[in-house]
Amino acid sequence: ECWAEAKQYQKMIIVTKTTAIWLLLFAASAEADIDCSSGYECWENSSGDVVWVVGGGTQDTCSSICTNALNSGGDDFVCKGDEPILQDTAEFNLSPVSDGLNFECENGGCWEASTDSDMMWIANGLGDERDCFYPTSEHYGCDNKVGNANCFGERYHQLCPCIKESQLAPTPAPTCGTDPTPFVPCNDPYTCWKDENSDIVWTMGGGIFESCKSTCQSALSTSSDFYACKSDEPLHRDEDALQPISTGMGFSCKSGNCDFDGLITGEMWVDKTDNCDRTCYFPGAGGDEYYKCNESVGNANCFGERYTLICPCNVKPLNEACEWSCPEHSAPVAKWPENMETGTSCLERINYWRKKACEDGWPECPPAGLPPYIECTSCHQCANTQSEYDAVHGAHKSFTRCGEFVQGSGGGRTCADVIDSFVAERAQTDGYCQGHCGPIAKPGCNEFHWGRTLNPNGAGFYHYTLNWGNCGTNVCDNHCDSVAGTDDACFSSGIDTPSCSNDPTLFPTDPPTGQPTDSPVDLPTGPPTGQPTDSPIDPPTGPPTGQPAGSPIVPVLLSIPQLLIMVALTGICFF
Numbered sequence: 001e002c003w004a005e006a007k008q009y010q011k012m013i014i015v016t017k018t019t020a021i022w023l024l025l026f027a028a029s030a031e032a033d034i035d036c037s038s039g040y041e042c043w044e045n046s047s048g049d050v051v052w053v054v055g056g057g058t059q060d061t062c063s064s065i066c067t068n069a070l071n072s073g074g075d076d077f078v079c080k081g082d083e084p085i086l087q088d089t090a091e092f093n094l095s096p097v098s099d100g101l102n103f104e105c106e107n108g109g110c111w112e113a114s115t116d117s118d119m120m121w122i123a124n125g126l127g128d129e130r131d132c133f134y135p136t137s138e139h140y141g142c143d144n145k146v147g148n149a150n151c152f153g154e155r156y157h158q159l160c161p162c163i164k165e166s167q168l169a170p171t172p173a174p175t176c177g178t179d180p181t182p183f184v185p186c187n188d189p190y191t192c193w194k195d196e197n198s199d200i201v202w203t204m205g206g207g208i209f210e211s212c213k214s215t216c217q218s219a220l221s222t223s224s225d226f227y228a229c230k231s232d233e234p235l236h237r238d239e240d241a242l243q244p245i246s247t248g249m250g251f252s253c254k255s256g257n258c259d260f261d262g263l264i265t266g267e268m269w270v271d272k273t274d275n276c277d278r279t280c281y282f283p284g285a286g287g288d289e290y291y292k293c294n295e296s297v298g299n300a301n302c303f304g305e306r307y308t309l310i311c312p313c314n315v316k317p318l319n320e321a322c323e324w325s326c327p328e329h330s331a332p333v334a335k336w337p338e339n340m341e342t343g344t345s346c347l348e349r350i351n352y353w354r355k356k357a358c359e360d361g362w363p364e365c366p367p368a369g370l371p372p373y374i375e376c377t378s379c380h381q382c383a384n385t386q387s388e389y390d391a392v393h394g395a396h397k398s399f400t401r402c403g404e405f406v407q408g409s410g411g412g413r414t415c416a417d418v419i420d421s422f423v424a425e426r427a428q429t430d431g432y433c434q435g436h437c438g439p440i441a442k443p444g445c446n447e448f449h450w451g452r453t454l455n456p457n458g459a460g461f462y463h464y465t466l467n468w469g470n471c472g473t474n475v476c477d478n479h480c481d482s483v484a485g486t487d488d489a490c491f492s493s494g495i496d497t498p499s500c501s502n503d504p505t506l507f508p509t510d511p512p513t514g515q516p517t518d519s520p521v522d523l524p525t526g527p528p529t530g531q532p533t534d535s536p537i538d539p540p541t542g543p544p545t546g547q548p549a550g551s552p553i554v555p556v557l558l559s560i561p562q563l564l565i566m567v568a569l570t571g572i573c574f575f
Contacts, residue, residue, distance in 0.1 A: 040069035041126075043100030050080060051162045052097050054122050056146070058155070059304070062119075063142045066162035076165040079142035083161035085120065085135045089113070092132065097159075105132035110151035116257035117303065119144050121156035143273065145304030176250040176276040190219035193248040200230060202245050204270055204310045208300075212267075212311035213293045213323075217444040220313060226368035228321040228445070229293035233312040236268060237282050245310070246280070253280035258302035266292030269300075269307040279305060293323060318371040322445035326500040328473050329447065330375040337372075344414035346450040346466065347375045347497060350440055353423055357433070357441050364433050364441035376449040376471035377499040379403070381490035382479050383451025383465050389488070391453050391463040401479055402449070403472025408436050411461045415450060418464045439468040447471050452493055 036042035040055035056065040062079040070077035086092040093104045107113035108123070108131040115121055115133045118141030123131040131154060135141075146156050183201050186192035190205035206215035212229040220227040236242040239253040246253055251270070256279040260269075264281055266288035271279040279302070297307045322334040330347065336355065337348045351372045358365040382402040387409075389398040395409050410418040422436035433441040439448070447469060452462040480490035 035070065037069050040065070041101055042069060043097070045096060045100070049163060049167060050083060051077065052101060053160045053162055054101060055157050056160070058146050058148060060158070061143050061145055061304075062140065062158055062160035062162075065158060065160045070162055077162045078165045078168060079140075080161040080163040080168070081139060081142045083140050085118075085137065085140055088134055089132060092134075103128050103130050105130060107131070108133045108151055108154075111257075115149075115303075116255075117141065117144055117305070119146065120159040121146060121149070122159050124155050124157060137277075147301070147304040149303050176252075182250075185220070185222040187219055187221060190215070191249050192219055193245070195245065195248070199314045200233065201227060201313045202249060202310060203313055204249065204308050206308055206311075208298060208306055208308070209296045210309070211294050211296050212291060212309055212313075213445060215309060215311045216313035221366055221368075221443060224367045225315040226318055226321050226371065227313040228316045228323075229291070230312040230314045231290060231293045231323055233291045234289060235266065235283050235291055237285070239280065239282075242268070242280065242282075242310075249310075251276055251278045253278065255279070256281050256302055256305075260300070260302075263300070266290065267295055267297070268310040269297055270310055272306045272308050279307075281307070294325065318369050321371045322374060324374050324447070324500075328376055328378040328471050329500055330377050330497045331500050334372040334374040334445065344416040345495065345497065346415035346419065346448070346464075347373065349416040349419040350448070353419065353440050362433060362441060363431070364443070366443050370441065370443060371445055374445075374447050375497050376447050376473075377497050378473040379449040379467070379471060379476035380451060380496055381492060382476035383449050383467055384454070384493055385451070385479070385483065385488055385490055386467075387451040387453045387463045387465045390465065402467060403470055403475035404449075404467035405470050406439055406468040408439070408466040408468070409464060410436075411463055413456070413460050413462070415452070415464055418466070439466075442468075449476075454491060454493070 034042045034044050034051055036053075040053055042051055042053050044051045051066075051070060053065055053069045055069055056062075060068070066077045066079045086095055086097065089105045089107050092098055098104055105122075106129055108121070111133060113133050114136055116136050118135050118137035118139065120135050120140070121133040131151070133156070140159075140161050142160075146158060149156060183192040183194040186203070190203050192201055192203045194201045201220065203215055203219040206218065210218070216227045216229045236245070239246075242253060253270075254277045256271075260281045264283045266283060268283070268291070269281040291312055297309060300307065319335050320333060324332060324334065326332055337343055337345075337351055340348050340352045340355065343349065343352070354370040354372065358369045364370075379402050386398040386401055389401075390396065390409060396407060399407055408418075408422060410421055412418045412421070419440065422440060423433070425435055425437050426433055429435070429437075439446075449467050449471065451465040451467075456462050483489050
């Protein structure tokens with residue numbers, strides 16, 4: 001009897017070995033039929049509907065891995081985003097995928113062997129036993145990256161399910177608990193939801209450098225009401241507190257895999273996917289009490305996962321809609337100037353034309369109107385040095401010195417003369433405010449700073465510089481510090497706009513110690529008309545087009561992680 005059982009066991013071993021050999025031969029033949037690029041491991045399952053691929057670099061997603069590994073042949077492969085996961089080492093090692101790819105998994109030594117995401121990570125290398133980290137989602141994802149994740153220096157590939165594009169079924173929309181009547185109008189790619197128990201429309205979907213101020217304006221710009229960030233809205237600090245809003249916006253929160261506590265103050269982050277379950281990060285205890293309107297997520301990421309802000313927006317009158325920081329700006333809230341009709345300062349004349357643009361029905365005026373500009377007073381003295389330098393060396397030769405992205409310049413007895421000349425260019429563009437005029441009618445809450453030469457020329461004309469957007473106080477302060485005590489020192493114009501701090505130390509009253517060594521270019525000898533007839537820069541020779549028509553300037557790399565290319569249009573420069 002014992003001998004019979006032993007013989008039966010021997011037969012089972014033979015059958016098992018035969019089966020294992022057959023599986024290996026099948027795997028080899030299946031892999032041979034797949035055109036797998038160098039650097040990747042590929043195996044097609046028996047039904048031929050999934051090709052499993054291991055590989056990719058730190059910045060690859062399963063979408064790019066499927067393309068790079070398999071698309072050198074005649075078929076186009078894409079990531080199969082509805083493939084159920086292999087959830088742990090036991091399940092993976094018993095699966096045909098382990099046999100087909102010829103390795104088994106061991107639990108990785110960090111993060112409890114979990115990626116806490118929709119990715120499966122496989123340790124780099126070609127051994128038959130490898131450290132593995134498993135997803136916590138229901139299906140494999142296609143859009144996330146391993147990034148810089150490592151465990152004591154060990155780096156990882158992804159395991160990706162790939163399918164021929166011709167076999168891919170249409171992906172159904174997520175079946176989330178969305179509100180049946182989302183708020184309208186809401187611009188793509190934003191999501192908007194109105195809380196009927198308050199005066200707030202919640203928005204999300206902005207880019208990584210968008211603040212809640214810009215998100216509210218961009219998402220709801222087609223509304224007949226002006227929506228601004230609600231800066232006195234108390235913060236939500238956990239999933240339960242946010243749940244009514246997240247449900248209304250069509251998703252549920254899940255915990256993230258990175259510790260951002262202490263880094264997030266006054267902001268609510270949500271991952272930039274369309275999933276029903278989305279990673280949420282909440283502000284830590286203490287710190288700000290209310291949502292911040294002027295901050296952005298920036299480059300923050302967790303293993304390549306990026307985020308957008310959730311923002312509270314509500315309707316405000318135009319002269320109460322734009323809030324700004326002190327002491328960098330001329331006021332904490334942008335208001336219409338009292339003497340706007342007759343004032344000759346840059347701030348007064350810009351806002352005169354913004355209000356008139358909507359009263360006269362300019363095409364650039366959005367349904368809710370154009371709110372007043374604010375002046376970045378902290379950069380005024382830096383801009384004065386630009387006017388002095390450019391009057392000698394040519395328009396825009398000091399461009400970017402004070403951190404600006406867009407610049408206009410011109411000559412006149414007052415800043416109003418220069419602004420009027422910019423607006424007069426509408427006659428050359430069929431009534432559209434483009435070129436020099438464009439920033440004046442830019443929608444939303446905006447800022448600028450200006451400068452002028454210390455003294456006029458013989459005809460009484462100053463050279464003015466208008467820098468639109470980006471109140472780069474640190475950049476301006478650093479420049480002024482670098483030239484302090486020299487002939488090129490920053491200086492007060494004598495008609496400085498007071499800042500909202502009214503701190504006199506921000507505005508030194510001493511003039512520069514010397515004048516430019518070269519004579520300024522000749523300026524007009526007659527009074528300005530609707531369009532200066534001989535400004536200190538060459539006037540445009542034709543109507544502005546969609547792109548500036550001037551010669552390109554050498555690209556400049558700024559402190560932000562982008563390469564911005566400067567292009568000079570006579571009298572105006574753009575990044």
